[in-house]
Amino acid sequence: MLDTTRTTGDLQALDGAHHVHSFTDPALITGGKTRVVVRGEGCQIWDSDGRRFLDGMAGLWCVNIGYGRQELVDAAARQMTELPFYSNHFQSTTPAMTELAHKLSQLTPDGLDHFLFTSSGSEANDTIVRMVRYFWKLQGKDTKRTFISRTMAYHGSTLAAVSLCGMPHMHAMDGGTLPGFAHIQHPHWYMFGGELTKEEFGLQAAQALERKILELGPENVAAFIGEPVQGAGGVIDPPSTYWPEIQRICRKYDVLLIADEVICGFGRTGEWFGAQTYGVTPDLMTLAKGLSSGYLPIAAVAMNKRVFETIGAGGLLAHGYTYSGHPVACAVALANIDIIEREGLVDRVRNDIGPYLHQALAQFEQHPVVGEVRGIGTLAALQLVKGKDTREIFTVEDGAGVFCREASYNQGLIVRAVGQSIVLSPSLVITHAEIDEIIVKLKRALDETARHFGL
Ligand SMILES: Cc1ncc(COP(=O)(O)O)c(C=O)c1O
Known part of the structure; x- marks a missing residue:
């Protein structure tokens, strides 16, 4: 049976000892750095310390109808x-x-x-x-x-x-x-x-x-x-x-x-x-x-x-x-x-939240660290660049994608870094208010990234 009495620390220690993760550097799993996710509702998830995150990725691009559907x-x-x-x-x-x-x-x-x-x-x-x-x-x-x-x-x-x-x-x-x-x-x-x-x-x-x-x-x-x-x-x-x-x-x-x-x-x-x-x-x-x-x-x-x-x-x-x-x-x-x-979710993506998301994200075209805003429906990406005019993209060594992803995570927003792009794929049930929250949090993360890289 699942032992529900374990603390976050217990779970992190056991995880580091026994669990080989997908698409993760094993070195990051030792030393209590595993994120323990325990609950989800709609587009939100909670970790084992009770912290709430807005899940901008619908898990791994998959929780189309949101969490917690009885x-x-x-x-x-x-x-x-x-x-x-x-x-x-x-x-x-x-x-x-x-x-x-x-x-x-x-x-x-x-x-x-x-x-x-x-x-x-x-x-x-x-x-x-x-x-x-x-x-x-x-x-x-x-x-x-x-x-x-x-x-x-x-x-x-x-x-x-x-x-x-x-x-x-x-x-x-x-x-x-x-x-x-x-x-x-x-x-x-x-x-x-x-x-x-x-x-x-x-x-x-x-x-x-x-x-x-x-x-x-x-x-x-x-x-x-x-x-x-x-x-x-x-x-x-x-x-x-x-x-x-x-x-x-x-x-x-x-x-x-x-x-x-x-x-x-x-x-x-x-x-x-x-x-x-x-x-x-x-x-x-x-x-x-x-x-x-x-x-x-x-x-x-x-x-x-x-x-x-x-x-x-x-x-x-x-x-x-x-x-x-x-x-x-x-x-x-x-x-x-x-x-x-x-719930008409396909139409909702086409006529409501898709356009709403992309109109909101379009403001980042002016941001100093963003070269391109792209996507369709509930799929979106921001291309991070060093040089807006020259289309000069950050290198892997620069690590701008990971930096921005972590800054976003610290704001309570889950996004993903793919190379030097920040990507989003929220659930099809996401509300306008939640999209507004994504924009506020993402802006802070982008501002922090621009400051960090002197842009
Ligand atoms: C386009 C595409 N094809 C195939 C796969 C593999 O699917 P799975 O992880 O279920 O094996 C993925 C997973 O992300 C995917 O994005």
Whole structure:
């Protein structure tokens, strides 16, 4: 049982002794520096010393409906009481899995009507690598095996997913990517656009895909994968010309298009899915995070008819996880989707809090330490710069991102530093008053950062 009598110090000591954290320098965990988070309500969380924080990240971009929703607890309890586990192997299902697959077919863009469940976005992307290669094999095009992704992409931490990532520090850790993965530059206009308009740059950035396909040989390229808005890469929202051109190129060379909707899905960009926001129809999509608002681990691969019917005709699908379509996670995801629909949260992002957030953040365009304010819906980033006129971005050694993140944390606001950008991804239920609070706290953190770096 959970020992509820332990103090913060006890927990920090035990944590330092036994717990290996994700994306954390282990040296930071020893010496009582772990943050112990104990409770959440709406967009607020509390630590074990009773300190309140406004969570500008919705956990890890995932708590779309906010913390503390009893309906999800009740859905989990009901399903646990009735049937805590059964698998979907060997022709079995449970009502919750079937219902969730059916519900998703109504929400996802036309044609994406088949769903393979996993427990995480990483597993879903690993699954996609297997499914796509299997698809091409069944199509008689065995050589189509290479995936093209983008620099600064994040697609997960399992072996194939990390190869899809475009993060040099992740590849450096254990010796690079698997064979069969290539990358093109991410479409960050502020960094790479030079004198081009955003629209001109969007086209040019997409055409890098065509060059890469021709370099590798179209007969060797299986798929292109991208997040509609790159999240963990720094909230890179592409110019409007980018995605339609990517789709045109994929169709021209018969390269499958995969939208990784792990962050963008379930309302964050002001549509159910980012692909809809950017006007493209992918062949496959990766769903996770907002699917259950993070209340339980569940993710899915969505596939269109062409992909499904091909692999469906291949005989035994030799793939699956014990927890594929876990009934409790499916029941919670259904309750989560009910709330998103009933409370009109997708429209709320598009017509209310999305515009409100971005109008409020726009004032920081004048701030001496901010070069660019970007984002869409409830995704936003502030690019920290040393030189506004020259677009000179801080270096890793400068550490401006981490400095500003910590200054913000000291104000009671959780944001994230991605390189030298400060990123935000609050829950879809955030109020105007809470956005106002973000702005006040962020301004103090930015002012402190500017002072620290003499700007
Ligand atoms: C776009 C994207 N894809 C995949 C993943 C991996 O998901 P998970 O952490 O559930 O494995 C993430 C996680 O942040 C993500 O942002």
